[in-house]
Amino acid sequence: MTLTIDEVAKVALLARLRLSPEELQRFTGQLNSIVDFVAQLQALDTRDVEPLAHGIEVRNVFRDDVLGPALPREKALANAPQRNDEGFLVPAVLD
Amino acid sequence: MDFTRVTATGLLAQLNAGATTSVEVVRGYLDRADRLGRLNVFVHLEPEAALAQARVIDGKRRAGERLGPLAGVPVAIKDVLCVEGEPTTCGSRMLKNFRPPYDATVIARLKAAGAILFGKTNMDEFAMGSSTETSAYGPTLNPWDESRIPGGSSGGSAAAVAASLAPLALGSDTGGSIRQPATLCGITGLKPSYGRVSRYGLIAFASSLDQVGPFGHDLADIALLLGVIAGRDPMDSTSVDAPVPDYAATLDAPPDTLRIGLVREYFGEGLDPEIEAAIREAVRVYEAAGATTKEVSLPHAKYGIPAYYIVAPAECSSNLARYDGTIYGHRAEDFSPRSPGEEDLPPMIRMMMASRAEGFGAEVKRRIMLGTFALSAGYADQYYNQALKVRRLIRDDFDAAFKEVDVLLIPTSPTAAFKIGERIEDPLAMYLSDIYTITTNLAGIPGLSVPCGLTRSGLPIGMQLLAPAFAEENLLRTARVFERATDWHTRRPEIV
Secondary structure, three states, X not given: OOOOHHHHHHHHHHXXXXXXXXXXXXXXXXXXXXXXXXXXXXXXXXXXXXXXXXXXXXXXXXXXXXXXXOXXXXXXXXXXXXXOOOOEOOOOOOO | OOHHHOOHHHHHHHHHHOOOOHHHHHHHHHHHHHHOHHHOOEEEOOHHHHHHHHHHHHHHHHOOOOOOOOOOOEEEEEOOEOOOOOOOOOOOOOOOOOOOOOOXXXXXXXXXXXXXXXXXXXXXXXXXXXXXXXXXXXXXXXXXXXXXXXXXXXXXXXXXXXOOOOOEEEEEEOOOOOHHHHHHOOOEEEEOOOOOEOOOOEXXXXXXXXXXXXXXXXXXXXXXXXXXXXXXXXXXXXXXXXXXXXXXXXXXXOOOOOEEEEEHHHOOOOOOXXXXXXXXXXXXXHHHOOOEEEEEOOOOHHHHHHHHHHHHHHHHHHHHHHOOOOOOOOOOOOOOOOOOOHHHOOHHHHHHHHHHHHHOOHHHHHHHXXXXXXXXXXXXXXXXXXXXXXXXXXXHHHHHHOOXXXXXXXXXXXXXXXXXXXXXXXXXXXXXXXOOOHXXXXXXXXXXXXXXXXXXXXXXXXXXXXXXXXXXXXXXXXXXHHHHHOOHHHOOOOOO
């Protein structure tokens, strides 16, 4: 398959990446070579194969439902790009 | 002290005998780090912090207090591991000013063991790369030849040990990022089984593949460090509750059986003849030590790289979604619309898109794009789900091989260290650097890279031993058979 520049621009929006026109051009070429390369996987017949998400399959790991110490607010906010005394500040979401 | 001859095990003996102090050792390594600054091994190294830790340990040792298994030994830390309150950049502009609010579990274990945290080492950005060239802080140079890359992504940690800037280092391995740089820098490196070591506080790249592991000059040091970091952690539900053997204590016991598998698919096209010759010589060393060898097949091995380059980017695109300029990491100051169409986007979305555009480098963006594509509506079944099915076929191949043999002996890297700049413009060529390492991550099994030669031009060659999941103890003992019979692990680069 061949990804067009418009399709790559749509992926960039989904990925929340602002790409310059040059980057878009370059990534379209590179992504197409990589997608062509990985397309060899389609050649395998996997009809009866179960997908494997982890090499070591660990199931149902539970812990007791007890409250442990939480990160103190000041520590949680310490790396915020923008903040006030009690929360993270972001651009307006609603008009 | 001749630091180029130091191993952690030897250092501990000297410290315990009172022949030296941790402060003296740390001063020596700091002096070397100063002199070899041009290698660009450390992205952060605070002399006073290292000396302060050493003073505490020296005090305890003098007072006869009970000491941990690494008391006073410097360990260099790949900058992918969170250290509370210390810069942790992951090789990225995105985390330039990030100071984690907690320690990774492996860091907490090192501290409890008395280790000296000796700097944060350079790496490919978010551990994505095979050369350390994608780091936002410039490439690390290979101590054996400064015009060449040290491998990656844990290139800083491998170069730290190779250049004797620390006797031990921690790295992380998602597709070969410990074993390939260990090989290219002429040292020993282990990717443990998935779940052997906690990933809590390891900055996530591909969570089903990532694993923390040790670098050292020899197997005794690898066994020592693995023993400290291995084990179940309630903070990582994928860490496995299996007993942790005393790897260092059993290292010299010969393996009960020594059946070595040679993988048919891994000898041939693309493998440098000098490296193939070194691996064949290693096989002879094992045969002389009484091993039986057998050719085995991993029929789906050739699908390892394509499967990996769906699975890893898919997980990366999800994991790295957290870097959006809101909670921590870089936020763009100017996110006003730039191209047509952007003015229709809400300011919050534009802020995220601009922050990520400024914070991430090209390789990280490429993988996020690839993963987002592979998971997107209409393509997920064709790409992602198919890759997961192939992943099972790859693991089944290993299961079948390990019914016949105890370990597999294969190359680690198809070539010795390549030149800086040689592959950076060609992503696919770079991805093929990991052809021999990548399937072990998909299958979850351990892989150990051990030095086994030098090229005619004097560059290190390594071999890889693979074992079934959680068979690290036998893997190390098997490698020890080779180490006893050879002296490749004692070679050091000339610059130091």
